[in-house]
Amino acid sequence: MKKIPLFQRHADQSWPAWKTALFWVWNLFWGLCATLGVGLVSLIFAAVIDQKAMLLSYFQNPLIAFLNLAPVVLLYFLLYFILGRASLAYALTAAITLGFTMGSWFKLQFRNDPLMFEDLLLLKEAGNMAGKYQLFLTKTMILALVLLILGWLFLHFCVRGRPGARLLLLGFAAAVLCALPVWNMTQSDDIYNNRTANNGLINQWSATQVYVSKGFVYPFLHSVKSASDAPPEGYDAGRAETILSGYEDADIPEDKKVSVISIMLESYDDFSKYGTPTLDPKVYADYHALEEESLTGDLITNIFAGGTVDSERCFLTGFADLGSFRSATNSYPWYFRSQGYTVTGSHPCYAWFYNRENINVNLGFQDYRFVENYFSPMTDGGVGYDDLFFPELIKLWEQDKALGQPVFQYNLTYQGHGPYNDDQTWWGDDYVVNDKGYTQAELNILNNYFGSVYNTNQNLKAFFDYFREEEEPVVIVVFGDHNPWLGDGNSVYEAIGLDLDFSTPEGFYNYYSTRYLIWANDAAKAVLGNDFVGEGPTVSPTFLMDVVFDACGWTGPAYMQATRPVMEQVPVMNTPTGLYMEDGAVTGTLTPEGQALVTDFDMLQYYYRKNFIYDGLR
Structure with a gap:
């Protein structure tokens, strides 16, 4: 054919x-x-x-x-x-x-x-x-x-x-x-x-x-x-390895091991520090009372009105430049695990948000509670707010404590997440006095935000009161992730007269700063020999864990030791603007000594991010 x-x-x-x-x-x-x-x-x-x-x-x-x-x-x-x-x-x-x-x-x-x-x-x-x-x-x-x-x-x-x-x-x-x-x-x-x-x-x-x-x-x-996670300019892996090899992970002494409960508050800042007019003092009264008995300071974040995960992961890793975390990555949770701690946390939101269900495992968490695997029966499958969340944190603490090891927790609230309704109020109308000519929409946004903050502060008070009576030594770290959204185009910030021009030092602080406090119950104060009271340094989230370890008197992992000189000289590194804090002043140009430290820090964090050392714990 x-x-x-x-x-x-x-x-x-x-x-x-x-x-x-x-x-x-x-x-x-x-x-x-x-x-x-x-x-x-x-x-x-x-x-x-x-x-x-x-x-x-x-x-x-x-x-x-x-x-x-x-x-x-x-x-x-x-x-x-x-x-x-x-x-x-x-x-x-x-x-x-x-x-x-x-x-x-x-x-x-x-x-x-x-x-x-x-x-x-x-x-x-x-x-x-x-x-x-x-x-x-x-x-x-x-x-x-x-x-x-x-x-x-x-x-x-x-x-x-x-x-x-x-x-x-x-x-x-x-x-x-x-x-x-x-x-x-x-x-x-x-x-x-x-x-x-x-x-x-x-x-x-x-x-x-x-x-x-x-x-x-x-x-x-x-x-x-x-x-393509490119190394920093001038990266020298040999130099980074040499610097890091000069230190070893220091064990937390058995008689100094206290539990650490960290709580990051969504969109939380203390607006009374800005002298915000017409704000009712009751909003922050409970929080200020906690500050009086805590080590407190300003936190200069990299984000504004969103991007929560940046502050979160800077705090958990000590990095300023975050990678993808799609594989196991050195972090402070891994270090706590190496010290025999139970490492857990919770967030009354969905596990897929910022892919936390996968990334938190790579950061060393043994268990993490989300809506899907914990809160759903209490929230009908929705997100959870502080009236539910803080009492549950106490229950989760009791569960973790029962395992017989010291505990490290990282918890994140959802309440406070913007935007805030400008048509009606959710928490009442008496948090802001309208003697400044706010529009009704601006007033609604302010009352919704400060009403949420007031409720959060009441829950914080009850939470801390519980741990005052706790026999186990516990240190609690609380900080805000970023400033809130307040109207499109920051219209409500403008209405209250808050300068957000971050080309000036004042605007830079206003735009990026939140607050942190580090509190210890009597049992922890006795164990650690520190009263945990006073004004702490102004730092980036990258160095907040350093402040916690210093207050506890712990030496910390090798990476923390190697980067501590950077924190002491340049405690703030703001990645979006390229601005730093050195000698107490905001600057875009570091001294030669400060620049050398930051250059080494860039190499160290990249090297440490790429060379996982806790394989035995996986």
């Missing part, structure tokens, strides 16, 4: 031009169709939230569909014009695309965490994860596999065209030229954050859900950008 020309391996030179063109149209068209099928299968498995609606949403925003499908198609043609065989190029394209897609699908099922490019660089972590979970096949997976095999059979027997050397070169060059602008589009932050925003079916504050809302291939390629 005479072969059908379309199914031949090579175009016959005796063919007329139209037949040669038809031959290559046949080969390229079916290769394109088969590969689009691979891309579509990837999108089906990417849509793990409200699958049908999410899959449809990918095509309702054509740019999302294009940025998921185009890379798959281009990968096929790059391979085709290298290998010269459609079926082989298709098999490799399908294996790569769907192998990664299914890896992400399983990660989402097991850990609510998608596959990122950085994960490919963490083979040990991947092996550990794979060993903990049982993979399985679904009917959809089996159907997809059957369809892919059928696609391969069709290409193998019916799409057999093999380009000659000249066509291979031209085709490959054309595929590369097409791939370059597509690659640039996948790396664009503007396209990722704005033009492909697809928030109708998700919570935009969940990084995992945002990832899912964009498919798989596209967000995976975009994650290449974040995987």
